[in-house]
Amino acid sequence: MREIKKLIVLENKLISSNIYSMVLQSKGLAKISKPGQFINLYCREGSRLLPRPISICEINKLEDTIKLVYAVVGAGTKEFSNIKVGEKIEALGPLGNGFIIEKDKTKNIIVGGGIGVPPLLELAKNLNGEIEVYLGFRSKSILIEDFKKYGAKVHVATEDGSEGFKGNVLELMKKNNVNGSIIYSCGPKPMLKAVAKWAKKKNIPMQVSLEERMACGIGVCVGCVCKIKDKNQSDWQYKKVCKDGPVFWSDEVIWDE
């Protein structure tokens, strides 16, 4: 039977303003996890009832560890940031479907924005062929060196110009006249929407990892929905980000919100 496990925290350090990197001894979760999946972390404080879904940044099957990179955005993630090495945290996972890795693609483009960047790192490790990575941030970048370690060519855009190209990631992609055989993407919805529109014009297939407010993370509450077109494209349904996603093909998604 599946269960919520108490995992030992091996590392929990600040890597950028408000962003933490947490490594967990995974009790076998690493072995069954795939890029783009996520883990539910549970708060100790009972008034914070719901799990926090956090994407998996790196999987180490040999050492049975999982790395999560998360932003402190509220009281729950603040609580996580105060957990000391050696302490335990309740976790359930892996959850969701992750990216569909297309091994035959020769030129992979990865597009990430802000706290949507972490799950793309484990993805990059698992791709064949050339990898070009475009990452956008408000001001300070994260994980750039890690992407380079896996042989990716990394391009950075920041809104305030403090690092790399000044502007958004799509402007940088257009400027560099990017082309490729597939795009994998995760980040804020406006970025995904803009890149999806561009990809459609260029006729490049694209996968997007979506985010939505969740309660359970296991497909029961039907809270975290997004509009997904039916196969024949004549109608649409609300699909669950946690269970049907979080990764979808960009041309299935209705981007109206």
Next chain:
Amino acid sequence: MNKDDLDLRVKIAGVELKNPVTTASGTFGSGREFKEFIDLNALGAVTVKGVSSVPWKGNPAPRIAETYGGMLNSVGLQNPGVEEFIKNDIPFLRQYDTKIIVNIAGRTIPEYCDVAEKLSNTDIDLIELNISCPNVKEGGVAFGTDPKMAEEVTREVKRHTKKPLIVKLSPNVTDITNIAKAVIKGGADGLSLINTLIGMRIDINRRKPILANVVGGFSGPAIKPVALRMVYQVAKVVSVPIIGMGGIATGEDAIEFIMAGASGVAVGTANFRNPRATIDVLNGIKEYMIKNKIKSLKEIRGII
């Protein structure tokens, strides 16, 4: 005294459950997602997510907001419709030794009746009439807040089905006992209470409500005192069995509801925090009974 000496059986609207623990509609799907976490055979009954006569798309996202000790939802009864439910979910649940309670939703009386009629000849045990969903604009909540309409929809649904009928009551009323009495006059064989309270949250940075629907149903441990008070009030004035719910997460919570007069107890929002919550509640009830030398729940039901 040990676990085998306990008599946990309860009768709800003429149907015997092997123990009082069921699930609150909308927090357990049809049980499929929980089969990898718990043995569904252990539950007295599974109360499934609301089913309507045709597929309902539900409300836009965000549909979820956490609150102190609870949460808000504005799912809006997204479901694939009664025909899909009959085809897929009844055969799934029938594999298990547990009773099936089907929560039914509608916007109009004919819609409710259509679902009830279609379920009439299927292999389910009980129907739970949802006249209190706060997230559906038409029908739904209005049926649950007006005694005359509550009585009428109960009577009409009762006429269209052979299955025993439980009516799920809304807490968003001035006096819940008036609605309880009205639906019993309409023919209800049992009651479920409470549905969610109406609540809201505002994102002060975006200066907008968090829920796309603006308001939603408030549930979780934070609402338990309100739910318990309402079960207590209703149990004092009706003689039909009650399934109590609202913030139940432990065996102790369940015992409180039983002492207030509930026959069954439903675990709801706790399933989102702990997929084993139903089993934990059942084990907690047993432990309390052993510790206090209670052989049957009859000994403590409604003692307050």
